[in-house]
Amino acid sequence: MQAAIVVFPGTWSDGDCVFALERLGVTARRVWHRETDIGDADLVVLPGGFSYGDYLRCGAIARFSPVMQAVRAHADAGGLVIGICNGFQILCEAGMLPGILMRNASLQFRCQPTHLVPAEHRSPFTAGIEPGRVLQVPISHGEGNYFADTATLEMLEAEQRVAFRYCDADGRVAAEANPNGSVANIAGVLNERRNVLGMMPHPERASAALLGGEDGNAIWASALARVEAARAA
Amino acid sequence: MPVDAATLERIALSRDEYERLVGMLDREPNELELGMAAALWSEHCGYKHTRPLFRHFPTTGPRVLTEAGAENAGAIDLGDGWCAVFKMESHNHPSAIEPYEGAATGVGGILRDIFAMGMRPVALLDSLRFGPLDDARNRHLFSGVVAGIGGYGNCVGVPTVGGEVQFDPAYGGNPLVNAMCLGVGRVEHLLSASARGPGNPLVLVGADTGRDGIHGATFASVELDEASEERRPAVQVGNPFMEKLLLEACVELAEQHGEWIEGLQDLGAAGLTSSSVEAAARAGTGIDIDVSRVPRREAGMTPDEVMLSESQERMLVIPKREHLDDVLALFRRWELHADVVGEVTDDGYATIRDGDNIAGRIPIGVLTDPPQYELETERPPDLDARQAEDLAALPDCEDPTGDLLALLGSQNIASRRWIYRQYDHEVLTGTVVPPGGDAALIWLKGTDRALAVATDCNGRLVELEPRTGAACAVAEAARNVVAVGATPVAVTDCLNFGNPERPYIAYQIEQSILGLADACRTFGTPVVSGNASLYNETPAGAVLPTPTVGMLGVLDDVERRLTPAIGVGDEVLLLGAPLAQPAGALAGSEYLASRHGRVAGAPAIDLDFEARVQRLVLDANERGLLTAAHDLADGGLAVALAECCLAGDTGLDAGAADIGDRLDGALFGEAQSRFVVAVRDPAARAALEALAAETGVEVVALGTAGGDRLRLGPVDASVGALREAYEGGLPRALGAG
Numbered sequence: 007m008q009a010a011i012v013v014f015p016g017t018w019s020d021g022d023c024v025f026a027l028e029r030l031g032v033t034a035r036r037v038w039h040r041e042t043d044i045g046d047a048d049l050v051v052l053p054g055g056f057s058y059g060d061y062l063r064c065g066a067i068a069r070f071s072p073v074m075q076a077v078r079a080h081a082d083a084g085g086l087v088i089g090i091c092n093g094f095q096i097l098c099e100a101g102m103l104p105g106i107l108m109r110n111a112s113l114q115f116r117c118q119p120t121h122l123v124p125a126e127h128r129s130p131f132t133a134g135i136e137p138g139r140v141l142q143v144p145i146s147h148g149e150g151n152y153f154a155d156t157a158t159l160e161m162l163e164a165e166q167r168v169a170f171r172y173c174d175a176d177g178r179v180a181a182e183a184n185p186n187g188s189v190a191n192i193a194g195v196l197n198e199r200r201n202v203l204g205m206m207p208h209p210e211r212a213s214a215a216l217l218g219g220e221d222g223n224a225i226w227a228s229a230l231a232r233v234e235a236a237r238a239a
Numbered sequence: 240m241p242v243d244a245a246t247l248e249r250i251a252l253s254r255d256e257y258e259r260l261v262g263m264l265d266r267e268p269n270e271l272e273l274g275m276a277a278a279l280w281s282e283h284c285g286y287k288h289t290r291p292l293f294r295h296f297p298t299t300g301p302r303v304l305t306e307a308g309a310e311n312a313g314a315i316d317l318g319d320g321w322c323a324v325f326k327m328e329s330h331n332h333p334s335a336i337e338p339y340e341g342a343a344t345g346v347g348g349i350l351r352d353i354f355a356m357g358m359r360p361v362a363l364l365d366s367l368r369f370g371p372l373d374d375a376r377n378r379h380l381f382s383g384v385v386a387g388i389g390g391y392g393n394c395v396g397v398p399t400v401g402g403e404v405q406f407d408p409a410y411g412g413n414p415l416v417n418a419m420c421l422g423v424g425r426v427e428h429l430l431s432a433s434a435r436g437p438g439n440p441l442v443l444v445g446a447d448t449g450r451d452g453i454h455g456a457t458f459a460s461v462e463l464d465e466a467s468e469e470r471r472p473a474v475q476v477g478n479p480f481m482e483k484l485l486l487e488a489c490v491e492l493a494e495q496h497g498e499w500i501e502g503l504q505d506l507g508a509a510g511l512t513s514s515s516v517e518a519a520a521r522a523g524t525g526i527d528i529d530v531s532r533v534p535r536r537e538a539g540m541t542p543d544e545v546m547l548s549e550s551q552e553r554m555l556v557i558p559k560r561e562h563l564d565d566v567l568a569l570f571r572r573w574e575l576h577a578d579v580v581g582e583v584t585d586d587g588y589a590t591i592r593d594g595d596n597i598a599g600r601i602p603i604g605v606l607t608d609p610p611q612y613e614l615e616t617e618r619p620p621d622l623d624a625r626q627a628e629d630l631a632a633l634p635d636c637e638d639p640t641g642d643l644l645a646l647l648g649s650q651n652i653a654s655r656r657w658i659y660r661q662y663d664h665e666v667l668t669g670t671v672v673p674p675g676g677d678a679a680l681i682w683l684k685g686t687d688r689a690l691a692v693a694t695d696c697n698g699r700l701v702e703l704e705p706r707t708g709a710a711c712a713v714a715e716a717a718r719n720v721v722a723v724g725a726t727p728v729a730v731t732d733c734l735n736f737g738n739p740e741r742p743y744i745a746y747q748i749e750q751s752i753l754g755l756a757d758a759c760r761t762f763g764t765p766v767v768s769g770n771a772s773l774y775n776e777t778p779a780g781a782v783l784p785t786p787t788v789g790m791l792g793v794l795d796d797v798e799r800r801l802t803p804a805i806g807v808g809d810e811v812l813l814l815g816a817p818l819a820q821p822a823g824a825l826a827g828s829e830y831l832a833s834r835h836g837r838v839a840g841a842p843a844i845d846l847d848f849e850a851r852v853q854r855l856v857l858d859a860n861e862r863g864l865l866t867a868a869h870d871l872a873d874g875g876l877a878v879a880l881a882e883c884c885l886a887g888d889t890g891l892d893a894g895a896a897d898i899g900d901r902l903d904g905a906l907f908g909e910a911q912s913r914f915v916v917a918v919r920d921p922a923a924r925a926a927l928e929a930l931a932a933e934t935g936v937e938v939v940a941l942g943t944a945g946g947d948r949l950r951l952g953p954v955d956a957s958v959g960a961l962r963e964a965y966e967g968g969l970p971r972a973l974g975a976g
Contacts, residue, residue, distance in 0.1 A: 015573075018666055018667075026668070056394040056483070060394070114661050117661070217665075
């Protein structure tokens with residue numbers, strides 16, 4: 007699999023995404039935000055960070071970067087896109103995913119482990135994860151409080167487009183397990199076609215036992231299997 | 240230019256120092272020249288009172304790659320072509336006035352010191368001191384500083400992995416904010432901060448220059464008083480987004496195009512003045528700067544404002560002439576301003592132009608030759624009496640379990656989670672041992688090695704006996720590093736004291752430096768970088784003498800790392816001292832201060848023995864005997880064991896341990912040179928005991944981990960109660976959830 011890791015000014019999870027993907031045998035290439043060609047990547051990653059210093063609003067400036075046209079074209083053609091943390095914020099600002107990310111309910115930055123449970127099993131990012139499996143994946147953000155209006159939420163639930171919810175270690179989706187106040191404990195959402203995922207937790211950090219766990223690899227591996235299957239077909 | 244007293248006071252230059260400058264120049268300086276000289280001769284830049292004492296420090300060793308003080312930070316050889324650079328620096332005065340920006344720009348400044356050397360910053364630590372949190376202003380300073388550290392470090396994408404925070408009334412009006420940074424890279428990518436090669440251009444990169452921070456170096460060299468609030472314009476404002484771009488551009492330059500440049504230097508205190516003059520001094524050259532070519536943030540700035548501005552996120556690059564265009568293109572690709580503002584000369588002068596006019600011209604040698612003062616020292620007369628206080632005359636503790644829970648929940652010991660969960664401590668996917676343990680452990684990717692980093696200083700011990708207390712700071716920092724399995728290799732320090740012109744303070748400074756030197760020599764850990772921050776005083780008095788130590792350790796096999804987490808079934812042992820301790824072991828302890836309201840007793844350390852105990856832990860770990868380790872420090876044995884239980888989420892039954900007849904000394908005494916360790920089985924225990932016997936270190940079996948209670952002699956508490964006390968401490972003190 008080939009992955010394109012988009013680097014905006016202020017992105018800082020690019021190296022971690024390269025690290026995690028290369029450990030899974032994926033060829034990962036960084037793409038500077040001024041480039042307009044993402045090559046023949048199977049997966050486009052919008053990593054975490056503070057693109058443009060979060061000035062104006064998280065992700066609000068990055069969505070105008072030249073590379074975003076190529077990212078949108080890739081998604082429109084059915085290619086896989088994952089936005090992590092700031093990447094999720096950018097996808098929401100770009101209108102590629104519904105909803106917004108507000109300031110954490112605590113009004114503080116939070117860097118801590120969280121538990122996630124997949125809330126659907128049809129997307130390329132979750133199909134390979136056994137139902138009910140709880141993943142321990144850390145968060146690191148000040149503005150990860152997911153919100154959408156009632157109509158949008160109803161649509162997301164009806165179409166099963168919530169990809170992950172925050173839960174406790176036993177998989178219970180409980181208020182105490184919600185680290186940032188996200189509505190309905192939503193940690194990640196999908197677009198209508200299910201090929202674009204945005205999530206606040208950082209699967210690239212849960213990528214080695216040495217770093218305290220490798221549950222994040224399940225998400226990458228699921229996407230990898232989908233790409234390999236499509237290629238074989 | 241006849242100079243008046245008000246001008247001299249504004250720039251913190253004495254009349255004698257002014258006369259010295261006139262003598263060296265053989266004329267009166269103009270306003271620009273006076274401002275430049277005053278900045279470089281300030282305590283902050285010129286180390287007028289401390290430099291003569293630095294010669295006591297051991298600064299060389301087989302791993303040391305840089306001459307101490309020669310570059311922005313010390314560099315250590317890690318083997319196989321890898322090296323580490325690290326340094327700690329204070330940002331105390333700005334943080335006292337404007338805590339968020341003061342702390343944020345402290346982080347920014349120390350990062351630039353590291354990537355100016357071509358290394359990638361991989362870890363930040365912060366050693367903090369505040370007045371107690373029951374005071375609203377202290378809460379404001381504390382939460383502002385924590386937010387500022389997080390706001391900057393989180394945005395720039397370098398993990399904040401450790402440090403410490405202590406609270407004491409002596410830091411009330413004058414908090415200490417010491418930021419440390421560790422960078423790593425290949426030895427061949429190390430850069431120098433020198434302006435070599437006359438004719439080479441001087442390129443200013445990054446932020447535009449504004450009026451912020453003018454005379455910041457001077458401000459940092461005087462005591463704080465009621466008027467200090469008016470110095471708010473001397474505090475700079477940080478832009479971590481710009482810093483991130485600078486970081487990436489500079490690391491790319493070092494890693495891929497080091498041959499394009501002669502030198503790279505950050506702009507810190509005294510801005511363009513100190514960066515250009517110091518770079519020229521290193522190379523034995525001169526500089527010629529045209530301030531009209533410096534991009535401004537605001538109109539109407541005078542030449543001395545441009546030269547002394549401390550606007551953040553700027554770097555000075557000295558490219559080779561033939562690679563100027565390459566260098567400019569590289570920075571512009573990172574969307575940074577890069578402008579030629581002058582050139583290197585061979586005349587040994589700092590020549591400052593404003594377009595066609597020469598605004599000032601002063602020999603580099605004058606600027607880099609600040610006056611040096613012999614400290615007039617006097618031992619504080621109350622020290623002997625305080626040390627001689629009979630602690631055995633104090634009533635022994637009557638409620639050991641209650642006292643333990645009170646200590647665990649106290650501001651100085653409680654869990655720091657409230658702080659570090661606001662810091663991104665995981666970005667760069669290298670944090671193997673996160674905050675909350677003895678030292679942070681950072682994986683050196685591409686190898687099996689890891690680097691341990693810790694900061695430490697117990698100002699009470701230093702106050703009671705400066706030489707011993709400072710040695711204890713080194714010992715504790717080294718123990719922290721050893722407790723994760725790493726061998727201590729080098730030290731950076733940040734010397735925080737009051738006004739050196741007062742003899743009692745001068746004594747603290749001199750003796751502390753001697754104590755640091757004693758310990759560093761014994762442990763074989765040279766001092767490779769550092770910083771001094773004096774005049775940490777308010778009208779209420781000076782801060783506790785706080786020579787903060789930053790220790791770097793190396794662990795060759797990251798899989799051999801240790802943490803305090805004991806596992807069910809582990810046998811837990813105390814190394815380094817008998818279990819029973821006299822009341823004298825409470826000297827300078829948290830228990831004595833919090834329970835009895837006194838800072839007294841005689842601190843003591845046997846450095847050779849300390850080194851032997853540390854060696855024993857490292858040897859035992861290399862043989863695979865240990866499953867956990869924890870250093871004994873604040874709160875003594877009982878607190879250390881509680882922390883081991885909390886980390887491992889298990890109880891420990893040491894109820895049968897004979898702790899002697901002085902409960903407070905045994906449970907809460909803070910005698911040095913002690914560790915708690917755990918082993919998995921009797922064979923490992925026997926091997927450890929044999930090893931300890933060879934080195935003459937006492938081993939005491941405490942008990943077996945398991946269950947959900949900590950029992951230690953008369954102490955009996957559930958792990959749940961310990962956790963509630965420990966985790967709830969800071970939120971309770973802050974009145975927040």
